[in-house]
Amino acid sequence: MKFFHLSDLHIGKQLHRYHMAADQRDILDKIVELVKREQPDAVILAGDIYDSPVPSAEAVSVFDRFLTMLDEQTPQPSVLIIAGNHDSAKRLDFASSILAKHRVHIAGMPPVREEESLRKVTLFDPYGEVDFYLLPFVKPAYVRSLFPGEELTYDLAVRRLLERENIDSARRNVLVSHQFYTAGGSEPSVSDSEVRLVGGIENVDISAIALFDYAALGHIHRAQKIGKETFRYCGTPLAYSVSEAEDEKSVTVVELLEKGRAPVIRELPLAPLRRVRKLSGTLEEILTETPEEYRHDYVSITLTDELEAYQPKERLEEQFDHILEIRVDNARTRKILSFAEEGESLEPYAAFCRFFAEMNGRDLTEQEKKVLGEVIRAGQEEIQ
Ligand SMILES: [Mn+2]
Structure with a gap:
């Protein structure tokens, strides 16, 4: 059998x-x-x-x-x-x-x-x-x-x-x-x-x-x-x-x-029509060193440029027709990640205030806090 x-x-x-x-x-x-x-x-x-x-x-x-x-x-x-x-x-x-x-x-x-x-x-x-x-x-x-x-x-x-x-x-x-x-x-x-x-x-x-x-x-x-x-x-x-x-x-x-x-x-x-692949490197490396046959695959791309690359999404889309996601992994994003991993779960409002302060070295102004509050409320209504 x-x-x-x-x-x-x-x-x-x-x-x-x-x-x-x-x-x-x-x-x-x-x-x-x-x-x-x-x-x-x-x-x-x-x-x-x-x-x-x-x-x-x-x-x-x-x-x-x-x-x-x-x-x-x-x-x-x-x-x-x-x-x-x-x-x-x-x-x-x-x-x-x-x-x-x-x-x-x-x-x-x-x-x-x-x-x-x-x-x-x-x-x-x-x-x-x-x-x-x-x-x-x-x-x-x-x-x-x-x-x-x-x-x-x-x-x-x-x-x-x-x-x-x-x-x-x-x-x-x-x-x-x-x-x-x-x-x-x-x-x-x-x-x-x-x-x-x-x-x-x-x-x-x-x-x-x-x-x-x-x-x-x-x-x-x-x-x-x-x-x-x-x-x-x-x-x-x-x-x-x-x-x-x-x-x-x-x-x-x-x-x-x-x-x-x-x-x-x-x-x-079983060999698929398109593979799922993870690609990692600087934008230039990914654009110039990726094998030709990966172009039509489903790709998850991690960019490691320390300086923000110029129009990465547009340039990658010229070469890859099935991009699943584009992530950035450098000193700046690792800092955000360590911030996110502190373990505390904050309300969206408080979380953004802290995030903003970490990234910009100053607190939000009263005017900015007001706008943030409105955006979060609108978002929550959208979800419900
Ligand atoms: Mn299942």
């Missing part, structure tokens, strides 16, 4: 102000090419199909195109899909019983009524049957009615949902899930593009899923194992933040052998 493990497509995602539809269409085409070459029995999409619960028409058409191309392959792989925290469970479930006839199995909602259970898909290979359990992203509140009187945490919600399935541990079992899994308190390596809850209450310990032969996980955007080789996050197919600039993105390919034998796991590298 060979399957592709993918997650966190985040179709419809914008990187800073750039729409990524072309990048996403390109990477999904490349994944289809890999399907042609590797001929997996199944393609797993472990949640966060879309970036938003209400995806744009364009985002829906990008995903539709991908599913259609998978459907046209011979042999045709089964496609197993769960909802992630970014997806709307109900929208994703649309037409799922019709799609199942095309071997596209979607689990948007977790079970919420007594008679419901997890969607289970059984596939065959020369060693026999493999059961895939599709567990969509779950919050304790979603399934509270199934476990009356229990104080559900994320961890307990997952345990209880799996317990009621009566899974036969003598069979080969694969879990598809989209949660924040930890291994005995050690957390996966995260990037800036996941959405985390404050306080770390969302974690589920991997002991909850111990009986599975493989766990195809989504939610964390860097490819990695968690606790053991066979419990894995495959990561996003594209870099979705500057913090992922150095990450190599990939498709995780799993070959499940007979029960008890370690599966063969490979990561097939």
Whole structure:
């Protein structure tokens, strides 16, 4: 049994102000090419199909195109899909019983009524049957009615949902899930593009899923194992933040052998249309020394000129067509940073007064204070 493990497509995602539809269409085409070459029995999409619960028409058409191309392959792989925290469970479930006839199995909602259970898909290979359990992203509140009187945490919600399935541990079992899994308190390596809850209450310990032969996980955007080789996050197919600039993105390919034998796991590298890159140097260095092929990449530029460069934005835009951000790192900005890191959190008004005094060596005049007050009030009204 060979399957592709993918997650966190985040179709419809914008990187800073750039729409990524072309990048996403390109990477999904490349994944289809890999399907042609590797001929997996199944393609797993472990949640966060879309970036938003209400995806744009364009985002829906990008995903539709991908599913259609998978459907046209011979042999045709089964496609197993769960909802992630970014997806709307109900929208994703649309037409799922019709799609199942095309071997596209979607689990948007977790079970919420007594008679419901997890969607289970059984596939065959020369060693026999493999059961895939599709567990969509779950919050304790979603399934509270199934476990009356229990104080559900994320961890307990997952345990209880799996317990009621009566899974036969003598069979080969694969879990598809989209949660924040930890291994005995050690957390996966995260990037800036996941959405985390404050306080770390969302974690589920991997002991909850111990009986599975493989766990195809989504939610964390860097490819990695968690606790053991066979419990894995495959990561996003594209870099979705500057913090992922150095990450190599990939498709995780799993070959499940007979029960008890370690599966063969490979990561097939994915080359994006445009890379996310961090460039650092003086304006002149960046303009003259950056390799030609970086010009169309998504770049985060850090200028190190001690003297303010002349029209840096305009000059950089002549050379780079996808600038994510331009930062300045010199003695002056480091001083601002150390000021900002003093740890005190001040009201905007007080913070600006101190900032102004630090930078200019004098306090604001009464007239300036009045203008500042008006600007801050207007800004706050805008936010509310
Ligand atoms: Mn995600």
